[in-house]
Each structure stands twice: as C-alpha cells, then as structure tokens.
Amino acid sequence: MQVIENRTFDELKAGDTASLVRTLTHKDVELFAIMSGDINPTHVDEAFARSDGFHRIVAHGMWSAALLSTVLGTQLPGPGTIYVDQSLHFLGPVAVGDTITVSVRVTSKMDRTRHVVLDCRAVNQHGEEVITGTAEVIAPAEKISRPRITLPEVELRMKGHRYEQLIAMTHGLAPIRTAVVHPVDAPSLLGAVEAARANLIVPVLIGPESRIRAAAALAQLDLTPYEIVPTAHSTAAAAQAVAMARAGKVDALMKGALHTDELMHAVVDANEGLRTARRISHVFAIDAPRYPRPLFITDAAINVYPTLSEKRDIVQNAIDLAHALGIVEPRVAILSAVETVTETIRSTLDAAALCKMADRGQITGAILDGPLAFDNAVSTEAAETKGIHSLVAGRADIFVVPDLEAGNMLAKQLEYLADAQIAGIVLGARVPIILTSRADKTLARLGSCAIALLLARHAPEKKA
Structure with a gap:
C-alpha cells in the first residue's frame, strides 16, 4: 500500500x-x-x-x-x-x-x-x-x-450544453411565427417570451385574452410587442391554432397551459387537423451530461402501443429530425429487454423487422440495429462483454422504445436520476409542434424552440 x-x-x-x-x-x-x-x-x-x-x-x-x-x-x-x-x-x-x-x-x-x-x-x-x-x-x-488516501473522481458536467449548441445553430435564421396555444399561466407565457427574446420564434398568443393578460401581469411581462388572438377557451384556442397552421399563417405550434391530449385532438382531426401521410410521433431531445452525443428518445408521448407500421414512421420521423439538426447518418437503437429475437417478446420481433425494413429501403438515412437492451445501446463495454458486434451498440443517437410507458419512464429517469434536461417536439404533422412542460427549465424550453426553428427551415431544403 x-x-x-x-x-x-x-x-x-x-x-x-x-x-x-x-x-x-x-x-x-x-x-x-x-x-x-x-x-x-x-x-x-x-x-x-x-x-x-x-x-x-x-x-x-x-x-x-x-x-x-x-x-x-x-x-x-x-x-x-x-x-x-x-x-x-x-x-x-x-x-x-x-x-x-x-x-x-x-x-x-x-x-x-x-x-x-x-x-x-x-x-x-x-x-x-x-x-x-x-x-x-x-x-x-x-x-x-x-x-495514501484515494480521492473520489470528479466529473464536470455542463448542463444544457447541447441546447446551447442547437440555439447557436439558429443564428442567422429568421424566427418562425409560432401559435402559442392557451398561454394563460406564467410559465407557458414566460417560455414563449423568452424564446422570442432569443430570436427563435415570433409568438402569436391564442386564448382567452383576459387570462393571458392576467398571467402577463403576474409574470411582469409586457405583451405590447406580441399579437393576441382571443378565443373563448382552451379547446377553441387549439382549433384556432391548427386552423392558422393549415392556412400558412404560423410555422409552428407551442403548447401552453392546456393538456397535451386537448391540443393533439385538434392536431389529429381527420378533416381540420394537421395530419400528413406520415404517422405523428413525439421525440424527446435529451441533454444527458454523461452521454457523449445527442440523445433522442421516441415515442414517449403520443403513440401508446404502436404497431410495426407505426414504428416505421416513428423511426423515420426521428431520423429526419436528426438530419435537420446536422447529424448526417444517425445511429438508431431499437430497444427491448434483451438482445436476441424471441417470439415471446413482441418488441424483439418488431426490432428485427424494422432493421430488415431499413435493409430494403423502407427506412432511410440511418444505421439501425436491434433488438438492443439499453445498456448495450449506450455502452460499448456492455456490448463487448455480451459479444455484440454492431455499428450502433454503445454509440446510439436515437433510442426507439417499445411503447409510450417505457419511453416516458426512461426519459423521466434520465431527467431525475442522471441530471438530464429534456426538450420535446412533435413530428409528422404539417408543422412542428413544441410540447413544453411546466417543469421544463428555461434552456430546455429554448432548446425545443430551436429544434422547431431548425426543422421549419430545413423542410424547404429537403423538398427541393
């Protein structure tokens, strides 16, 4: 010794x-x-x-x-x-x-x-x-x-560093007109104003005007620079925001103080909503300080128990998002509880099918592998120990979860046990939809808005 x-x-x-x-x-x-x-x-x-x-x-x-x-x-x-x-x-x-x-x-x-x-x-x-x-x-x-005493190891973490990088990527881009739906409490209103001050969005505040102004007074915010579109209640606000998006009057939606289901009900309406040929899905863009690359989890908010065909769209939506954020060839891990395909665990069968769909060109723009347990997806050491040879294992960018429950729990575990910050975006609709939470930190809110801006500005290039 x-x-x-x-x-x-x-x-x-x-x-x-x-x-x-x-x-x-x-x-x-x-x-x-x-x-x-x-x-x-x-x-x-x-x-x-x-x-x-x-x-x-x-x-x-x-x-x-x-x-x-x-x-x-x-x-x-x-x-x-x-x-x-x-x-x-x-x-x-x-x-x-x-x-x-x-x-x-x-x-x-x-x-x-x-x-x-x-x-x-x-x-x-x-x-x-x-x-x-x-x-x-x-x-x-x-x-x-x-x-000689062995001192503990010190690990330095920069919270929100990846969101700062996303915001930096928006410099030089014109902000997007964004319908902020029912911002009748201080957190949702403040989030919209902060994003406007960061030159990410031009907020259009939609909801009961008296309640919006009361929230502004409580938060000591001056709403003079911002347009207000008055509606009677939250349901009407969601419908009005969707109608404005359909008419091309706004480039994105941002959730305010209403439940996600209420907003999404208007978005997915078969006649008046914002559906496209692609399944609508949600991605958590997570800044996990200990993970050496961006980390995306999908779907943890919209599709509860997605089918194989729905998972195909979920995966492609996430890949397209990664491209918009500058990741040329993202690595996609299809998660399950085990690494081997077994008929008793449906998620392993879906993972194998999704990988074959990628081989046949039904999913494009990324490298897929699965089924992978979470440890093998994030740790090369774990993958090597189990004899897994993969371009994705230990280096995944996108994590496709079996269902909403698994995804939501995984995201919240990273947030509360791994000191991660979480930004959310809905994909597959005519416009990006920014889903914020009352618990979101300022930088996470700005990160969500930066993602929406990058998506909106990337789409025309892609169509061309």
Whole structure:
C-alpha cells in the first residue's frame, strides 16, 4: 500500500529538497474556478482569452501556488506541517498543456519554534521560471506515516450544453411565427417570451385574452410587442391554432397551459387537423451530461402501443429530425429487454423487422440495429462483454422504445436520476409542434424552440 510519510523537524537539514511535476489541463482550470469562485474570463472564456494579453487560456496564479502547498503537505516536511507564511512572485503565465515542475528547498530552521523556511520555485517545460518565493512552516515533531488516501473522481458536467449548441445553430435564421396555444399561466407565457427574446420564434398568443393578460401581469411581462388572438377557451384556442397552421399563417405550434391530449385532438382531426401521410410521433431531445452525443428518445408521448407500421414512421420521423439538426447518418437503437429475437417478446420481433425494413429501403438515412437492451445501446463495454458486434451498440443517437410507458419512464429517469434536461417536439404533422412542460427549465424550453426553428427551415431544403 502506498503511504505518505513526513520528515520531522529534527530530520530536516538545509538543502533538503522535494518536487512534483504536473501538466495543466482544461479540467484543472475549471475545477479551480469552481472551487474558488474565480471566473475571471482570462481563465474560463476562450473567446475573451484570445483577445487579452496572453492570447490563450491560462491558469489562475494560485493553481501553481497550490502545487507548492501539495509538496509541503505531502513530501517536505509532509503530514503534520502547518503553514505560517508565504511570499510568492508570479513571473509568467501557465497555459493549458504546460508541464510545471514545482520544488521546495530548506534554507533555515528555528529550533525554539520548529519553524522552517523554504525556497519555492516553479518552472515550465522550457525551464522558464513562473514562480519564485519563500514559505515558512511549522515542521512536525513526531514521525507520521499514513496510507495514501484515494480521492473520489470528479466529473464536470455542463448542463444544457447541447441546447446551447442547437440555439447557436439558429443564428442567422429568421424566427418562425409560432401559435402559442392557451398561454394563460406564467410559465407557458414566460417560455414563449423568452424564446422570442432569443430570436427563435415570433409568438402569436391564442386564448382567452383576459387570462393571458392576467398571467402577463403576474409574470411582469409586457405583451405590447406580441399579437393576441382571443378565443373563448382552451379547446377553441387549439382549433384556432391548427386552423392558422393549415392556412400558412404560423410555422409552428407551442403548447401552453392546456393538456397535451386537448391540443393533439385538434392536431389529429381527420378533416381540420394537421395530419400528413406520415404517422405523428413525439421525440424527446435529451441533454444527458454523461452521454457523449445527442440523445433522442421516441415515442414517449403520443403513440401508446404502436404497431410495426407505426414504428416505421416513428423511426423515420426521428431520423429526419436528426438530419435537420446536422447529424448526417444517425445511429438508431431499437430497444427491448434483451438482445436476441424471441417470439415471446413482441418488441424483439418488431426490432428485427424494422432493421430488415431499413435493409430494403423502407427506412432511410440511418444505421439501425436491434433488438438492443439499453445498456448495450449506450455502452460499448456492455456490448463487448455480451459479444455484440454492431455499428450502433454503445454509440446510439436515437433510442426507439417499445411503447409510450417505457419511453416516458426512461426519459423521466434520465431527467431525475442522471441530471438530464429534456426538450420535446412533435413530428409528422404539417408543422412542428413544441410540447413544453411546466417543469421544463428555461434552456430546455429554448432548446425545443430551436429544434422547431431548425426543422421549419430545413423542410424547404429537403423538398427541393
């Protein structure tokens, strides 16, 4: 077992030295910023750093100083050492990728107080000094030898990073006129206004005008810039929004404070709705911080127990969405409880059929594989352990669930147990339909609107 051991005051002598070597990474800079609260853009904002005096991200000065503390506390004198004083001169920057050697050297001892003075020095990989100075410590009187503690691993997560990327993809695109259906509470109204401020949508507020204005007053929102189309109630609002979409007066719908079923009833109406030849389906676009790529789950909100032919449309809708978001050839995992095809589990039969449909050109634009259990879809290690050789296993972008119950539970588990954020969109209708939840965070709401904008602007290119 590795141990750390000190050198007592009596064991120390002038000239004794100790050192360590460390290469600075982005993670080091981010961790130090989180720990200290120092978010000086010189250290954490690459765009700013390129324009400042160093023209690159550099470490906080005290990051290198902390390495000196590490040497003093673990090597010389080591465990039991107490800091008394320190004086440092910072002579040069330490940039990401630089390798720093920090060293201390005993220069004097004070017998009465057990104080020890040490020279401190840090040099980079070119031998250039970046820190010089001195430290004064109280050296331990007794010998200490302890097992080296294994520290927990630290994982940095950027919540909503993928939604920020989606929003960035919309820069330069004109916002889409969006019918916001029955926005009679503060969350739904605020979501629409925030999306308008982000230049993603031009909201058309449809519903009882007095209730919309009351919600605006509660949220302290000025509705002067926005069009209001008054209706008597939520059912009328849904019908009016669908009619405007059919007439080409709006490019998308956005759910407000009404139940999804009420909105979708108007959307799927056989005579006055927004049906196309394609089955309408729903996709959750999920930002899961630990997953290294975008993650889409379908269908978890519209089709309860879809048939094979309905699953074909569900899969194709999700593939078309991925294309609109810049994923040229998405990998599609058809999920089940097991990886083998068995007649006792219908979802495995559907998975096998969908994959063969892709082979025959009935599903296009993606790589499909299934049945795959969820662990094999997300983990190459799990797939290798089970002997699964696949272009999709461990690298899936789209997860096709057996039914709505499985999809909804999977999405909510990711949200509440894996710290994911969830944006929802309905596909297969004449226009994109933004489904928001009262529990959605601001960035998830904006992500849903960004997806709708990218879809709306991608469709004409596809038809051409």
